[in-house]
Amino acid sequence: MSNVKGKGHCQSCQIRHLSIFAQLPTVRLVEIQAFQPSVVIYAPDETVYHQGDPxxxxxxxxxxxxxxxKTLPNGRTQIVRVLRTGDLFGFDGFASEPYNHTATPLSEIEVCRLPLGELMELKKQNPEIENTMMRRWIQHLRQAEDMMLELGAKKASERLASFLIRWCEGTGGSWVVLPLSRxxxxxxxxxxxxxxSRFLSDWKRQGFLNEQRGSIQIQSVDGLRKVACASGNC
Amino acid sequence: MSNVKGKGHCQSCQIRHLSIFAQLPTVRLVEIQAFQPSVVIYAPDETVYHQGDPxxxxxxxxxxxxxxxKTLPNGRTQIVRVLRTGDLFGFDGFASEPYNHTATPLSEIEVCRLPLGELMELKKQNPEIENTMMRRWIQHLRQAEDMMLELGAKKASERLASFLIRWCEGTGGSWVVLPLSRxxxxxxxxxxxxxxSRFLSDWKRQGFLNEQRGSIQIQSVDGLRKVACASGNC
DNA sequence: CGGCTCATTGATGCCGATCAATTATAGTGG
DNA sequence: CCACTATAATTGATCGGCATCAATGAGCCG
Incomplete structure (x- = not known):
């Protein structure tokens, strides 16, 4: 089961600069003593919440x-997003809606649980938070649009190649963790x-990329990019 | 070219109850004399803005x-959303980003052009607007997630059938305009x-639906639903 | 070692794309 | 009003990409 590690201490939080509280002056944090989110641990076989839950x-x-x-009754599943450190998720409550998807750890995770009511209050009183959240929603929306283009307009190899390129973006050919199964x-x-599996094997054979226990390394971005743009796109 | 019809008059606006200003007390509108958005007309062969524009x-x-x-360099295009009366669009500027997609009328349209700076100011001063916008972004995000599921996990007939059902939702078998080409x-x-075309013809032959110059009528939601859930989903 | 899950690879089949030809439909100008 | 053109929709024939089915191999843990 999930495991409450303790109360969070925003002032000393290591990842605050990545969170929605990044823009908030530290001074203000001191004032908000009432706000003490719980830090919770989840194992990969649990879920943080389920689609449809309040x-x-x-x-x-x-x-x-x-x-x-998101999963269809017949079991087909679509991953709609992969989250990284600092990401805010599960905010459907802000629109008075139940969760629209299921959140599952890809490894053991640690999250900060923010009760909706308190967060709303906090947001109301601090325009910086409001603003940061807004920017993030818009970014999510843009990414979602990008993903629709991928899913609707590209073929298998193009999707996979551009996914890998995106995943390893800015890492300059070094090893990157990819904790996703085939x-x-x-x-x-x-x-x-x-x-x-077929395309990955293929590209490994061609020397475009390398793989080792959950990590990959792109050896030829150009090679991959050529595949991603096979039909003249990019 | 686009055609500026004149200045908007929010106080007397017919569709304000559908807009992001719906929750704003009318009294407040009177105070905001400085805010006078332009009403603009566009023809179907123009675009409101292009992907990449500031x-x-x-x-x-x-x-x-x-x-x-959104369009790939090779010409493949994905429609990421269809807008209806009252919808807000083109708000990427709120995140300091250029437009992420191209906005094109499906018929002659009339829009209210809201300069980013003024809108931001307005939003800052009126929490109701802020709140309405937030709720809408979350709703968009949810719809985008739903769409990803459609595109990623369903097959052709299922996608088309559930699209038609959604489009005609709540109209109880009457005629609905569908101004989209095949x-x-x-x-x-x-x-x-x-x-x-093939599936539509098929379903018309089977008596599931009817069509007449840009309008459709679902005669058997059950029939369509069975197609949409062919593999046991919904 | 044996049992488990995950990845790989091959063989086959089907869905939907592509190519191609015909038929509506709408708009234009004589 | 009708012939003429341009565009959209239909329908058929064929092809290929990806799913599906199936078997084997690799890594991991008790």
Whole structure:
């Protein structure tokens, strides 16, 4: 089961600069003594919340990675987003809606549980928070639009290649952790395990990339980019 | 070219109850004399803005329908959203980003052009606006997630059927305008013209639906629903 | 070691894209 | 009003990409 580690201490929080409280002057934090979110640990076999649950809390990811998924009654699953440290999630309650997806850890994670009511109050009183959240929603929306383009207009190899490029962006050919199984990559890109596996094997053979226990390394961005843009796109 | 019809008069606006100013007390509107958005007309062969343009204005749709599209260099296009009366769009500027998609009328439209700076000021001073916008962003995000599930996890017939059901939702079998060409439906659902045409013809033959110059009528929601849930989903 | 899950690889089949031809539909100008 | 053109929709034939089915191999843990 999930495990409450203790109360959070925003003032000394290591990842505050990544959170929605980044822009908030530290002085203000001192004033907000009433706000003491819980830090909670989840194992990969648990879920933080389920699609359809009443959205009583929002969360900030402190450690690890989280996948947000939607599942059809027949079991087909789509990953709609992968979260990283500092990301806010589970905020459907702000629109008086239940959670629209399920949040599952990809490894052991640590989150900050923010009760909806308190967070709303805090947001109301601090325009910096308001502003940061707004910018993030817009960014999410933009990413969602990008993803729709991927899913609707690109073919398998293009989707996979541009996903890998995006995942390793800015790392200049060094090793990057990719804690997603073949199946999960498939669920993210609307492909089957086999298709993902085939292309990856292919590209490893061609020397475009390297893989070792959950980490990958792009050896030829150009090679991948050529695949991603096979039909003349980018 | 686009045609500025004149200055907007928020106080007497017919569609204000659908806009982001819905929750704003009318009294407050009187105070905001400085804010006088332009009402602009666009023809179907123009665009309101292009993907990549600096986002200087946001817009509220007053009349007609708008499609938001993203296009790959090779020409493949994805419709990421279809807008209706009252919808706010083109707000990327709030996150200091250029437009992420292109906005094109599906018919002659009338929009309210809201200069970013003024709108931001207005939002800052009126929590009701802030709140309404926030709720809408979250709703958009939810819809985007739903769409990703459609595109990633469903097959052609399922996507098309559930799209039609959604489009005609709550109209109880009466005629509904559908001002999208086969090609545009395809661009929305990640399908080709031919595939869309084939299924529609098929379903018309089976008596599931009826069509007449840009309007459709669902005669058997059950029939369609069975197609949409062919693999046991919903 | 044996049992588990995950990844790989091959063989086959089907869905939907592509190519191609015909038929509506709307708009234009004589 | 009708012929003429342009565009959209339909329908058929074919092809190929990806899913599906199936078997084997690799890593991991008790």
């Amino acid at each position: 959205a009583a809390n929002a969360y900030t990811l402190r450690k690890g990675l989280v996948k947000l998924t 199946g999960e990559i498939g669920e993210l890109l609307g492909l089957t395990i086999e298709t993902v | 986002a200087a204005n946001a817009y509220t749709l007053r009349k007609g329908l708008v499609k938001l599209t 090609g545009e439906i395809g661009e929305l659902l990640g399908l080709t013209i031919e595939t869309v």
